[in-house]
Amino acid sequence: MSEVLLALLYFLIFPGFLFTAVIGLFAAWVDRKVTARLQWRVGPPWYQNFIDFLKLMGKETIIPSGARKITFLSAPLVGLVGITLVSLMLWQMNLYPATTFLGDLIVILYLSILPSLAIMIGGAASGNPLASLGASREIKLLLAYELPFIVAIFTPVVIIKDIRIGSIVSYQINHGMMFTHHISSLIALVVAFICMQAKLTLAPFDIPEAEQEIMAGPLIEYSGPSLAMFKLIKAMMLFTVPVFLITVFAGGMRFGGIQALYSVIKYKGYDAFYSSCIFDYCFCRRNEV
Amino acid sequence: MSLTMFSLKKSIWVYHLSAGSCNNCDIEILDCLTPRFDLERFGIMLVGSIRHADVILATGIVTRKCLLRVKRVYEQMPAPKLVVAIGACACTGGIFRTGYNMAGPFDRVIPVNAYIPGCPPKPEAMIDGVVKLIQSLNGKLPAKKVR
Numbered sequence: 001m002s003e004v005l006l007a008l009l010y011f012l013i014f015p016g017f018l019f020t021a022v023i024g025l026f027a028a029w030v031d032r033k034v035t036a037r038l039q040w041r042v043g044p045p046w047y048q049n050f051i052d053f054l055k056l057m058g059k060e061t062i063i064p065s066g067a068r069k070i071t072f073l074s075a076p077l078v079g080l081v082g083i084t085l086v087s088l089m090l091w092q093m094n095l096y097p098a099t100t101f102l103g104d105l106i107v108i109l110y111l112s113i114l115p116s117l118a119i120m121i122g123g124a125a126s127g128n129p130l131a132s133l134g135a136s137r138e139i140k141l142l143l144a145y146e147l148p149f150i151v152a153i154f155t156p157v158v159i160i161k162d163i164r165i166g167s168i169v170s171y172q173i174n175h176g177m178m179f180t181h182h183i184s185s186l187i188a189l190v191v192a193f194i195c196m197q198a199k200l201t202l203a204p205f206d207i208p209e210a211e212q213e214i215m216a217g218p219l220i221e222y223s224g225p226s227l228a229m230f231k232l233i234k235a236m237m238l239f240t241v242p243v244f245l246i247t248v249f250a251g252g253m254r255f256g257g258i259q260a261l262y263s264v265i266k267y268k269g270y271d272a273f274y275s276s277c278i279f280d281y282c283f284c285r286r287n288e289v
Numbered sequence: 290m291s292l293t294m295f296s297l298k299k300s301i302w303v304y305h306l307s308a309g310s311c312n313n314c315d316i317e318i319l320d321c322l323t324p325r326f327d328l329e330r331f332g333i334m335l336v337g338s339i340r341h342a343d344v345i346l347a348t349g350i351v352t353r354k355c356l357l358r359v360k361r362v363y364e365q366m367p368a369p370k371l372v373v374a375i376g377a378c379a380c381t382g383g384i385f386r387t388g389y390n391m392a393g394p395f396d397r398v399i400p401v402n403a404y405i406p407g408c409p410p411k412p413e414a415m416i417d418g419v420v421k422l423i424q425s426l427n428g429k430l431p432a433k434k435v436r
């Protein structure tokens with residue numbers, strides 16, 4: 001009984017849903033703030049994304065008459081459960097590498113596709129032509145980035161000849177970070193970085209939501225709580241996918257003493273990488289105008 | 290004050306609805322959203338889909354062609370919904386009020402919560418209008434369903 005309760009606690013609070021959601025929304029704010037500062041603006045206050053989420057939860061949900069009702073409403077839930085499970089498993093492996101099991105890397109790779117899948121299904125079920133255009137673009141994007149992403153993630157597996165995340169983490173605890181010790185890992189990290197950008201549909205890869213042509217893409221018909229859930233999924237991915245790469249290539253995240261600080265710095269480093277991409281993006285845009 | 294109300298005040302997503310304006314008001318709205326005025330610091334954001342919007346920024350007299358579309362767009366908006374009429378045309382019909390094609394102004398077609406006069410109003414006037422609208426809400430939301 002207590003085991004079930006503990007599992008629920010893990011899933012709902014730490015390191016599952018609540019923890020990832022809060023840090024993710026905060027990371028999304030950092031993104032917006034940096035963009036604002038680059039454009040010489042003040043930018044939104046730190047609680048902006050939380051307020052946006054609250055407001056969307058209080059709004060009406062409209063189901064378009066052409067939509068498949070059940071699929072339309074359940075798609076965001078599927079994505080949310082998928083990203084929560086990914087985060088839960090990753091942190092479990094990071095904090096207790098001994099709880100690993102054979103093939104958990106593959107499980108995480110599969111589960112991390114669920115949010116994209118949810119966006120596709122939701123967009124296609126909403127019965128809006130722009131949404132289905134966005135959904136088909138999301139499929140194309142997925143087909144393009146998923147293979148290099150998997151190949152990149154499997155490089156450490158080939159190096160240590162073990163397909164467990166726990167083993168990868170403990171190998172790095174003993175031998176130092178993966179990408180500083182193996183050239184092949186460094187190359188794989190670069191590839192994975194670019195794929196991560198696509199997975200998060202950020203700047204150069206934002207074709208599913210290209211707001212200049214197809215408005216909000218697959219999310220165009222979503223309103224109220226289901227839109228809030230999609231925003232939350234996006235924010236949680238912004239936190240979870242970098243943690244995944246850090247786990248596989250850069251020694252994982254650990255708490256306790258100086259290590260916790262180090263983990264935060266690592267995450268911020270990855271965040272800075274996006275920000276530079278955002279800068280490129282703003283720059284390109286300014287040239288266009 | 291309810292939680293929805295509290296969050297609505299701090300996060301306003303606007304949708305730009307142009308119903309037969311001369312385009313000047315629209316340009317002025319876009320000016321209002323540029324980095325110079327930085328509306329994002331108040332949580333105001335321009336969205337492309339009416340399903341995501343809280344406030345409609347309405348410009349122009351409502352022409353006969355636009356009439357049905359304006360009504361449909363309003364009905365497609367999720368509930369707490371607010372409408373701000375921007376410019377002399379949207380408020381009264383302005384210089385086009387005797388035109389053959391005039392079906393407006395806006396408050397004859399859909400409920401309007403705030404009027405911002407001017408031809409076109411300056412971005413400062415628009416910000417002032419939206420702020421006054423937010424302050425006037427004071428805990429009460431417009432009716433859930435208006436038909």
Ligand code: SF4
Nearest residue numbers: 310311313376377378
């Ligand atoms: S109010 Fe003036 S500027 Fe605005 S749409 Fe009418 S005529 Fe044009």
